[in-house]
Amino acid sequence: MKLLLENWRQFISEEIEPITTLRIFDFDETIAHTRSETRVKAPDGSEATLRDQKEFEEYMNAAAAKEGVEAFDAVDALMELGYQIDLSDFSIVKDPDEITIITDILRNFPENSKTYIMTARRGNSISAIIDYLDEIGIDAGEVRVIATQGDSKGDVMATMMAQKIMKDTGKSNINKIEYYEDSQKNIDDVLLKVCNSEQLMDIKPSDFELIIYKVANIGGEYKLEKIAC
Numbered sequence: 637m638k639l640l641l642e643n644w645r646q647f648i649s650e651e652i653e654p655i656t657t658l659r660i661f662d663f664d665e666t667i668a669h670t671r672s673e674t675r676v677k678a679p680d681g682s683e684a685t686l687r688d689q690k691e692f693e694e695y696m697n698a699a700a701a702k703e704g705v706e707a708f709d710a711v712d713a714l715m716e717l718g719y720q721i722d723l724s725d726f727s728i729v730k731d732p733d734e735i736t737i738i739t740d741i742l743r744n745f746p747e748n749s750k751t752y753i754m755t756a757r758r759g760n761s762i763s764a765i766i767d768y769l770d771e772i773g774i775d776a777g778e779v780r781v782i783a784t785q786g787d788s789k790g791d792v793m794a795t796m797m798a799q800k801i802m803k804d805t806g807k808s809n810i811n812k813i814e815y816y817e818d819s820q821k822n823i824d825d826v827l828l829k830v831c832n833s834e835q836l837m838d839i840k841p842s843d844f845e846l847i848i849y850k851v852a853n854i855g856g857e858y859k860l861e862k863i864a865c
């Protein structure tokens with residue numbers, strides 16, 4: 637009787653949770669190129685307009701070093717120090733160009749997989765992204781949008797794996813993560829937290845794979861570079 641009950645339980649949990657693959661897409665410069673700018677005023681009165689992610693990261697890294705801030709994402713700490721950082725362009729999807737090499741992959745939903753858009757955007761960015769998916773003909777009902785508000789994407793992925801533990805093996809049900817991203821900083825973080833993490837060793841299935849597709853814009857043409865775990 638006990639065995640039967642356990643099998644039944646297992647069957648039910650498989651019915652509820654057949655997901656073994658997570659597909660995770662960054663948004664900015666991965667799904668769409670946008671014209672979002674960040675306007676900054678430093679406590680010393682100097683002002684800057686950061687026109688893209690590269691300028692954004694360079695400015696924040698330099699300001700963090702200058703102020704002795706050591707966070708994964710320095711924005712919150714810098715704002716507390718009096719930096720005025722206007723991120724309002726990121727609450728909309730501003731003048732977007734669809735990156736079709738990615739959206740062609742995004743719009744096909746493989747079996748046993750769950751699709752996420754994981755953006756580091758802050759504030760009310762989720763509804764704008766859902767509206768944009770609608771606009772380009774992607775079924776937003778198939779996609780879950782997560783805004784990490786600047787937090788580490790590697791930490792979020794590690795948590796997702798740890799939330800799907802199979803009772804019989806003690807291992808995560810997730811044996812594959814496909815991750816589409818343009819930012820090397822985020823890729824390095826995910827390699828560290830998911831690929832090389834000692835904490836995940838015990839729950840990683842033996843056939844686990846993390847496949848990263850780095851989106852590179854080479855002279856206006858988008859290419860994918862594959863990085864495996």
Ligand SMILES: [Mg+2]
Pocket residue numbers: 662663664665666817818819
């Ligand atoms: Mg990006």
